[in-house]
Amino acid sequence: MTDAADGTGARNYPLNCWYVVATSDEVGRALLARQLLGRRLLLFRTEAGQAAVLDDQCPHRAAPLSMGTLEGDDVVCGYHGFTYAPDGRCVRVPSQRHVPYGAQVHSYPVTERGPFIWLWPGNPALSRGTEPPDLPQLREPGWAVLGGSLEMAVSYLLLHDNALDRTHFPYVHPHRIHRGYVQDPPPLQIEVTETTVSYRRTFTPAPLIGWQHDATGLAADGEYTQRETGTFVSPALHVDEMDIIGPDQVYRGVFIRAYTPVDAARTSIIWRAARNYAQHDESVTERLREVYLGTMTEDQPLLEAIQARTGGAVGYQVSAAADAAAIRAYQIIEAMLAEEGGRAFTRWHGTRRD
Amino acid sequence: MSPGEAPSAAMLTVFSERRSDLLITAREERAEGVVSLTLADPSGAQLPAWTPGAHIDLLLDDVVRQYSLCGVPGDQHHWRIAVLLDPDGRGGSRLVHETLQAGAQVAVRGPRNHFPLHTVPRYIFLAGGIGITPILPMVATATEAGADWQLHYGGRSQASMAFTDELAPYGERVSLWPQDSKGLLPLDEILGNPAEGTLVYCCGPEGLLAAAEQRCASWPAGALHLERFAAKPQAEPAAGAGEEGPFEVVCQRSGLTVTVPPGRSILEALEEQGVSVLSSCQEGVCGTCETRVIEGIPDHRDSLLSEEEREENEYMMVCVSRAKSERLVLDL
Numbered sequence: 001m002t003d004a005a006d007g008t009g010a011r012n013y014p015l016n017c018w019y020v021v022a023t024s025d026e027v028g029r030a031l032l033a034r035q036l037l038g039r040r041l042l043l044f045r046t047e048a049g050q051a052a053v054l055d056d057q058c059p060h061r062a063a064p065l066s067m068g069t070l071e072g073d074d075v076v077c078g079y080h081g082f083t084y085a086p087d088g089r090c091v092r093v094p095s096q097r098h099v100p101y102g103a104q105v106h107s108y109p110v111t112e113r114g115p116f117i118w119l120w121p122g123n124p125a126l127s128r129g130t131e132p133p134d135l136p137q138l139r140e141p142g143w144a145v146l147g148g149s150l151e152m153a154v155s156y157l158l159l160h161d162n163a164l165d166r167t168h169f170p171y172v173h174p175h176r177i178h179r180g181y182v183q184d185p186p187p188l189q190i191e192v193t194e195t196t197v198s199y200r201r202t203f204t205p206a207p208l209i210g211w212q213h214d215a216t217g218l219a220a221d222g223e224y225t226q227r228e229t230g231t232f233v234s235p236a237l238h239v240d241e242m243d244i245i246g247p248d249q250v251y252r253g254v255f256i257r258a259y260t261p262v263d264a265a266r267t268s269i270i271w272r273a274a275r276n277y278a279q280h281d282e283s284v285t286e287r288l289r290e291v292y293l294g295t296m297t298e299d300q301p302l303l304e305a306i307q308a309r310t311g312g313a314v315g316y317q318v319s320a321a322a323d324a325a326a327i328r329a330y331q332i333i334e335a336m337l338a339e340e341g342g343r344a345f346t347r348w349h350g351t352r353r354d
Numbered sequence: 355m356s357p358g359e360a361p362s363a364a365m366l367t368v369f370s371e372r373r374s375d376l377l378i379t380a381r382e383e384r385a386e387g388v389v390s391l392t393l394a395d396p397s398g399a400q401l402p403a404w405t406p407g408a409h410i411d412l413l414l415d416d417v418v419r420q421y422s423l424c425g426v427p428g429d430q431h432h433w434r435i436a437v438l439l440d441p442d443g444r445g446g447s448r449l450v451h452e453t454l455q456a457g458a459q460v461a462v463r464g465p466r467n468h469f470p471l472h473t474v475p476r477y478i479f480l481a482g483g484i485g486i487t488p489i490l491p492m493v494a495t496a497t498e499a500g501a502d503w504q505l506h507y508g509g510r511s512q513a514s515m516a517f518t519d520e521l522a523p524y525g526e527r528v529s530l531w532p533q534d535s536k537g538l539l540p541l542d543e544i545l546g547n548p549a550e551g552t553l554v555y556c557c558g559p560e561g562l563l564a565a566a567e568q569r570c571a572s573w574p575a576g577a578l579h580l581e582r583f584a585a586k587p588q589a590e591p592a593a594g595a596g597e598e599g600p601f602e603v604v605c606q607r608s609g610l611t612v613t614v615p616p617g618r619s620i621l622e623a624l625e626e627q628g629v630s631v632l633s634s635c636q637e638g639v640c641g642t643c644e645t646r647v648i649e650g651i652p653d654h655r656d657s658l659l660s661e662e663e664r665e666e667n668e669y670m671m672v673c674v675s676r677a678k679s680e681r682l683v684l685d686l
Binding site: 123125126128129130131133134136187188189190191192193194195196198234322324335339340 | 366367368369370371372373399400402403404405408426427428429430464465466467470472473495498499500632
């Protein structure tokens with residue numbers, strides 16, 4: 001299956017899945033155009049505040065609807081005034097009494113939760129009864145949240161691979177990790193389900209590294225147990241948690257990365273970092289912003305170089321034991337893709353046949 | 355820390371399935387000898403997504419039993435299973451019936467899915483008895499997807515057949531075949547004409563599965579999808595071929611070579627050497643331990659792989675299958 005819209009070759013992301021296409025504050029009563037998931041999308045809110053997403057193209061002469069206007073709940077094309085309701089139905093053609101048969105813009109199932117607007121690009125019928133991943137730290141009290149967004153010339157697959165891989169930290173982010181990463185690293189426990197992969201490990205007590213000390217205010221000369229866990233929640237989302245077991249509380253940082261393919265070779269990353277300590281301390285927020293953003297931008301040149309060489313193909317020549325989590329994530333994605341490609345008459349048992 | 359300082363020791367990677375302690379939020383009688391349990395995270399957290407055909411393990415003291423998820427697909431706050439009391443069984447169902455009450459917690463592993471529902475325009479669903487459980491979410495999803503489908507559901511008697519109330523809204527798409535009043539499922543009629551673009555999903559007792567396999571011989575390869583609750587009866591090895599010799603297993607990725615002696619499984623031999631392989635049922639029915647074969651000829655003894663797949667020798671279940679060649683190279 002090819003993604004005709006982006007011209008970058010085969011679509012490598014499943015469509016029957018919820019993806020983050022914007023944050024809530026980005027979508028309002030102005031028409032917002034965004035290229036994601038191999039398509040041009042038009043995002044706006046109705047007068048009642050409901051987020052809506054349509055294809056950003058008038059079926060009449062292919063004008064971008066984002067160059068039109070929003071009148072009440074309806075989008076009016078800026079070329080000939082064809083008017084579309086939020087569900088994509090054409091409700092008015094100014095030059096004639098009747099609406100031509102087939103005048104309809106595709107509208108997408110949309111769910112707004114906390115700060116994210118999730119979109120289901122696949123078969124709308126299959127979205128019914130499903131829900132996007134729940135991110136309690138973004139809606140419950142007691143958490144301070146920072147975040148941002150960026151785009152990388154990297155396949156979302158490679159970003160998942162990177163997020164599930166702990167062994168690149170001593171090489172790419174050596175000044176950001178505590179001693180436990182290199183001295184007797186504890187076993188990496190990988191846990192799978194039909195649709196998810198997680199890793200977890202607990203380090204023996206070690207001194208904190210600079211930014212951890214700065215953020216938590218814990219003593220620089222103390223030794224603390226640390227835990228980390230990360231989960232491939234879906235092709236659209238990676239969430240990891242890092243805990244420092246302090247004398248008075250567990251200092252938890254939750255790093256949420258919503259990966260939305262722009263196309264097969266580029267990814268929009270909308271990220272949030274939540275913490276349950278120093279909630280009102282702006283200096284901690286800024287310190288952590290530098291850490292999270294810095295970690296991602298340190299990965300970026302390497303990942304973009306790998307992408308440029310491999311085209312994002314995942315048939316690596318060699319894999320190591322530590323890649324088990326990423327390999328499992330690929331298998332989950334491949335099974336979803338195979339299903340959408342209609343490989344129904346090949347009998348398999350949920351494992352990759354390559 | 356200086357850039358590129360190498361770890362001082364190799365990091366061990368341990369692979370397992372997700373294990374969680376879930377709360378039983380409801381327990382309901384569904385038919386004679388059948389109870390359903392609704393499970394939720396004790397803190398109300400979202401559970402991992404699953405698709406129709408998926409099952410979980412219940413970890414009950416020292417027994418592990420597999421049950422299909424039979425709730426609403428897409429509901430990530432509640433999982434539902436249904437358990438038939440089998441007085442002559444291995445004790446798992448009795449333990450569930452006697453000890454698992456609403457408000458109690460139970461350890462669960464998974465979910466996993468070796469009976470996935472593929473997207474096609476038309477389905478024939480066949481269920482026998484408690485085999486209705488994986489079929490329930492399948493018909494819900496097939497309905498949402500706008501597929502054309504028929505369900506033929508057989509059971510000992512009307513009173514023994516669970517979830518007929520939930521199937522009632524589907525009307526004529528569902529036909530019920532209580533054996534005491536209507537006899538066995540008319541498989542010749544149901545499966546008589548192989549149809550293009552149609553998949554057959556069948557779950558139930560061995561007799562039904564074997565009959566469906568036989569009737570589907572004239573269907574396109576791979577049209578029939580089965581789920582077994584117990585291991586398929588294996589043909590006795592031919593005289594003279596009965597002796598089980600040792601063989602060698604090479605783990606390509608970890609670089610380890612293990613000798614598998616008679617009487618021990620590949621899985622056991624690997625675990626003794628510290629190679630961790632995901633496994634669950636240990637009798638070749640669940641498919642968890644499916645492993646890619648790089649070199650060598652497996653002696654397939656599982657109940658999952660189709661005839662075509664056995665001949666391809668591309669994958670094997672290392673919990674029960676052995677080797678015909680002296681050496682197997684596996685992707686481990």
